[in-house]
Amino acid sequence: MKTLPITDDTHVLVLTGAGVSAESGVPTFRDAGGLWEGHDVHEVASPDGFARDPLLVWRFYSQRRAGMEGITPNGGHHALVALERRLGDRFLLVTQNVDGLHRAAGSERLIELHGELMRSRCTVCDRPPFEDRQAYKPGVAPMCGRCKAAGKDALLRPHIVWFGEIIDRAYLARIERFVDTAGRRLVFLAVGTSGLVYPAAGLVDAARHAGGTSWLVNAEAPANVERFDHVVLGPSGTVLPGLLAN
Ligand code: OAD
Numbered sequence: 344m345k346t347l348p349i350t351d352d353t354h355v356l357v358l359t360g361a362g363v364s365a366e367s368g369v370p371t372f373r374d375a376g377g378l379w380e381g382h383d384v385h386e387v388a389s390p391d392g393f394a395r396d397p398l399l400v401w402r403f404y405s406q407r408r409a410g411m412e413g414i415t416p417n418g419g420h421h422a423l424v425a426l427e428r429r430l431g432d433r434f435l436l437v438t439q440n441v442d443g444l445h446r447a448a449g450s451e452r453l454i455e456l457h458g459e460l461m462r463s464r465c466t467v468c469d470r471p472p473f474e475d476r477q478a479y480k481p482g483v484a485p486m487c488g489r490c491k492a493a494g495k496d497a498l499l500r501p502h503i504v505w506f507g508e509i510i511d512r513a514y515l516a517r518i519e520r521f522v523d524t525a526g527r528r529l530v531f532l533a534v535g536t537s538g539l540v541y542p543a544a545g546l547v548d549a550a551r552h553a554g555g556t557s558w559l560v561n562a563e564a565p566a567n568v569e570r571f572d573h574v575v576l577g578p579s580g581t582v583l584p585g586l587l588a589n
Contacts, residue, residue, distance in 0.1 A: 344585045345575060347530060347558060354525030355430055355532060356518070356555075357423060358546050359438045359445070362535020362562055366417045366580035369410070369442050373537050378407075389506045397498055401479050404501040407460055409478035416448035419534065419579040422587045424449040435521045437514075439536060439543050441503055454514050456543060458503040465490060467497035475499070510542065518546070522553045529555025534579045538567035547571060560586065 349355070361371035371377045386392040387403040427434045427450060436453045438445050441460040445453050463475035465487040479485050490497035504510055522529060531550030538544045547557050547570045559571040560579050568574060575582055 345573070346588060347532065347586055348556075349430075349530070352433070352528050353430070353530055354433045354521065354528050355426065355435075355530045356521055356525070356546070356550065357426075357434075357436045358531070358533045358536060358543055359423075359436070359440060360534070360536025360543070361440060363419050363438075363579050364414075364417070364440055364442050364444050365535065365562070366419065366578055367414050367444060369414060369440075369444070371535075373539070384506060388503070390508060393500060393505070397484055397500075398482060400501075401484065402481055404460065404503070405478040405481075408476060411442060411460065414442070414444070416444045417580040419583040420444050420448035420450070422583040426587045427452055433525075435518070437518060437543070437546070439540065454517065456504070456510055456514060458501070460501065460503070462502035463499045464502050465497050466500050467495070472502040515542065519549075522549050522555075525553065525555060527554035529553055531555055531557045532560070533558070533571070534560045534583065536561070536565065538565040558586075 361369070365371055382403065386396070387400050393400045423436060423445065427436065434452055436445060436450050437456055438453065439457050441455065441458050443459060443461055461474060461476050462472040463485065464472040468487060468490050470489050485499040487497040487499050529550055531547060533547060536543065544567055547567060550557050551570070557571045558573045559568065560575045560577070560582050562578055563576060564574070575586060
């Protein structure tokens with residue numbers, strides 16, 4: 344069985360997508376039966392869609408919150424935690440997932456690039472995003488309690504980066520610094536992602552440009568498979584514990 348080549352100065356940058364949570368029972372986006380099937384992305388995951396129909400958007404995210412009930416991290420999440428404990432600051436995990444499972448498993452050097460399903464924020468005031476596990480009842484538009492106390496009506500929104508929105512610059516800067524510091528010592532590992540959504544899909548190019556090597560673990564070959572040096576096809580929940588066992 345292949346193992347990731349890790350020496351005393353190897354730096355590992357991991358990018359995960361929906362596939363890493365598939366074996367926990369969280370649906371992916373683009374596979375058959377995935378989240379985008381039956382949904383127009385622009386209706387439920389864009390600022391314009393939210394402006395047009397906030398109730399529809401809240402229904403979609405409330406269903407996703409409810410769907411997380413009883414869901415726990417799998418062997419893939421746990422294997423990444425074990426690797427982080429070995430490497431310390433020579434490890435960084437970037438996830439496109441909003442399900443919070445990496446955090447639940449114990450990952451600490453973690454960037455949740457696309458936001459967090461279990462947090463909300465106000466569309467008007469500057470209160471920081473806050474934990475909000477509620478799956479709102481259909482037809483209920485959640486309002487900001489802080490604005491209400493000040494006599495104003497303001498909608499809450501999920502703390503998710505929607506299509507057409509900008510990813511936090513500080514996150515991208517942290518990833519860039521990690522890649523620059525690592526240089527040729529970098530091992531980039533993408534797991535369970537279709538390689539279609541940028542900037543995440545471009546990380547493999549950044550890693551190669553820095554002189555690092557790139558690995559992919561995915562159930563099937565995704566769009567950008569040719570850009571990886573090593574490809575392991577299979578379910579990440581069982582592949583990762585072996586690949587990272589070294
Ligand atoms: P996708 O649903 O596009 O891709 C999931 C990938 O995981 C596919 O290539 C599957 O073959 C693979 N996969 C499925 N089960 C797997 C398993 N058990 N082990 C390994 N791989 C498996 O999900 P993402 O690439 O994460 O953005 O999607 C990227 C972004 O597009 C998401 O963050 C989301 C979406 O639109 C926003 O919502 C902003």
